Amino acid sequence: MIARVSVTLKPSILDPQGTTIHQALESLGFKGVKRVRMGKLIEIELQGGSKAAAKKEVERMCQKLLANPIVEMYRIEIK
Amino acid sequence: MKFGVVVFPGSNCDQDCVHVLRDVLEQEVVLLWHQESSLRGCDCVVLPGGFSYGDYLRTGAIAKLSPVMKSVAAFAKDGGLVIGICNGFQILLEAGLLPGAMLRNTSLRFICRYVTVRVERTDTPFTNRFQPGQVLRLPIAHNEGNYTVDAAGLKRIAERGQVLFRYCDADGQVTDAANPNGSLEAIAGLCNEAGNVLGMMPHPERASEPSLGSADGRGVFESILQSVACR
Numbered sequence: 049m050i051a052r053v054s055v056t057l058k059p060s061i062l063d064p065q066g067t068t069i070h071q072a073l074e075s076l077g078f079k080g081v082k083r084v085r086m087g088k089l090i091e092i093e094l095q096g097g098s099k100a101a102a103k104k105e106v107e108r109m110c111q112k113l114l115a116n117p118i119v120e121m122y123r124i125e126i127k
Numbered sequence: 128m129k130f131g132v133v134v135f136p137g138s139n140c141d142q143d144c145v146h147v148l149r150d151v152l153e154q155e156v157v158l159l160w161h162q163e164s165s166l167r168g169c170d171c172v173v174l175p176g177g178f179s180y181g182d183y184l185r186t187g188a189i190a191k192l193s194p195v196m197k198s199v200a201a202f203a204k205d206g207g208l209v210i211g212i213c214n215g216f217q218i219l220l221e222a223g224l225l226p227g228a229m230l231r232n233t234s235l236r237f238i239c240r241y242v243t244v245r246v247e248r249t250d251t252p253f254t255n256r257f258q259p260g261q262v263l264r265l266p267i268a269h270n271e272g273n274y275t276v277d278a279a280g281l282k283r284i285a286e287r288g289q290v291l292f293r294y295c296d297a298d299g300q301v302t303d304a305a306n307p308n309g310s311l312e313a314i315a316g317l318c319n320e321a322g323n324v325l326g327m328m329p330h331p332e333r334a335s336e337p338s339l340g341s342a343d344g345r346g347v348f349e350s351i352l353q354s355v356a357c358r
Contacts, residue, residue, distance in 0.1 A: 057230075061275065062309075064233050113192075116185055116221070118228040119275060 049094045051106045052125040055115045056087030090114055099126045128355045129155040131169035133199070133215075135190045136161070140176035140212065140332060147335040148173075152348055161193040163186055170355050171208040172199055174215030174329060186229060186271045196222055208252055208351060209324045215315075216326030225319055225326045227276030228285060232269070233309030239265070239268040242307050243316045244329055245287075245295040251318060252354035253325045254291055256346040260352035262299045263292075263343035265329035272308040272328040273319075284317060292316035292327055319328070 057063045065086035070075040073081050092109070106124050112116050132144045139160065149156045157167055159177075166172060168327070180189035190196065203209045203224055211219040219225045232238055243264055246257040257263070276284065284290060292315040296305040301313045308328075316327030331344025 061230065062233070064231065064235050068235065113184070113188065116188070116228050118277070119230060 049096065049099070049102055050127045051091040051092040051094055051102060052127065053092065053106060053110060053114055054087055054088065054111075054123045054125075055120050056085050056122075057119055058121050061119050102126050128170045128352060129168060130171050130173055131157050131159045131166050132173045132175055133159045133161060133195055134175075135177070135179035135193060135218075137179045137181055138175050138177035138214070140214075140330065143330075144173050144175045144212070144330045145223045147332045147345070147348060151345070152352065154352070157217055159195055161190070161195045164198050166195075166198050166202055166207075169207075171210065171328070171351050172202060173254060174199070174209070174211040174218050175332075175355075176213030178262065179214055179218065180201050182271075184216075185212060185221065187221035190214075190218045191222040200224060202354050203319070203324050206323050208355070210253065210347070210351070211324075211326040212270075212330055212332065213267075213328055214314065216328055217271060219324060219326045224324050226280045226289075227274055227311075227317075229271045230273040230275055230309075231271050232273050232307070237268075237270040238272070238307050239266070240307075241266050242315075242329060243295055243297055243305065244292040244300065245299045247279050247290050251291060251322050251325075252352075253347055255353055256350040260299055262295060262297065263329075263334075263346070263351060264341045265331060265334045266341075267307060267329050269308070269328055272310060274291060274310040274328075275315045276311065281285055281311065283320075290314050290321065292329070295308045322347060 066084040070084040110122045246261045293313040306313045318325045331347040334341035334344035
């Protein structure tokens with residue numbers, strides 16, 4: 049089982065990387081871009097078990113280490 | 128007095144701290160490897176600058192899990208003096224020993240240069256040798272020094288007077304132009320509520336001898352000596 053965790057800055061936190069990418073896209077002529085947020089992707093391979101249990105476990109990993117709740121939020125996808 | 132300088136894999140300012148404390152201020156210093164749990168009876172623990180664990184995941188995020196940090200947290204809880212410089216500050220934030228978090232500099236650049244900071248309080252173990260409002264010339268060298276905290280946290284910090292240093296211009300004025308990294312309220316250094324744990328982005332250990340261009344940072348270490356001597 050693979051857990052994909054995407055970690056991004058909270059909407060309230062200024063993301064200068066996202067802003068820079070946004071501007072670069074516009075300079076290339078991509079006009080329809082409303083907002084860009086930059087984040088990181090963490091792939092975790094897990095041993096067996098149920099999807100629900102895996103999600104719970106990864107949730108704990110996020111809270112303890114993978115994301116900093118003060119500035120970041122996370123989304124978990126189990127495949 | 129006895130200082131303990133913690134060494135994480137990737138620390139690179141540990142020997143600078145040792146030099147200032149041992150050779151310049153003539154104090155006893157021991158190096159504490161991050162796998163150690165004993166602080167060996169130190170009066171003050173220094174978390175030095177560098178790139179602990181290569182800054183992987185987030186600055187300080189892995190270092191906070193080191194065995195030595197458990198002891199540092201217990202030491203701090205008992206009122207022991209802890210100073211985190213640069214990466215050390217980032218580790219203290221990640222460990223929850225100081226409120227808030229660090230973001231990348233708004234310029235997205237690593238900044239390595241002298242800045243000026245204003246001393247906001249002089250009644251602390253880390254600043255008692257300075258004058259109120261004194262402007263210090265200290266070097267910074269970081270990519271993640273853009274301090275942030277939520278509105279409630281900022282209010283708490285302000286009410287308790289936890290900000291000890293703010294980025295300012297040469298005249299001591301806090302301006303946007305004098306803020307090198309976008310740090311909230313120009314915060315360059317802050318302490319915990321009890322006042323015994325300090326985190327600061329500028330490097331006092333790199334500015335403790337006139338031959339290095341500034342000796343303004345020496346006052347931070349002399350303040351620690353003074354406060355321990357007066358205990």
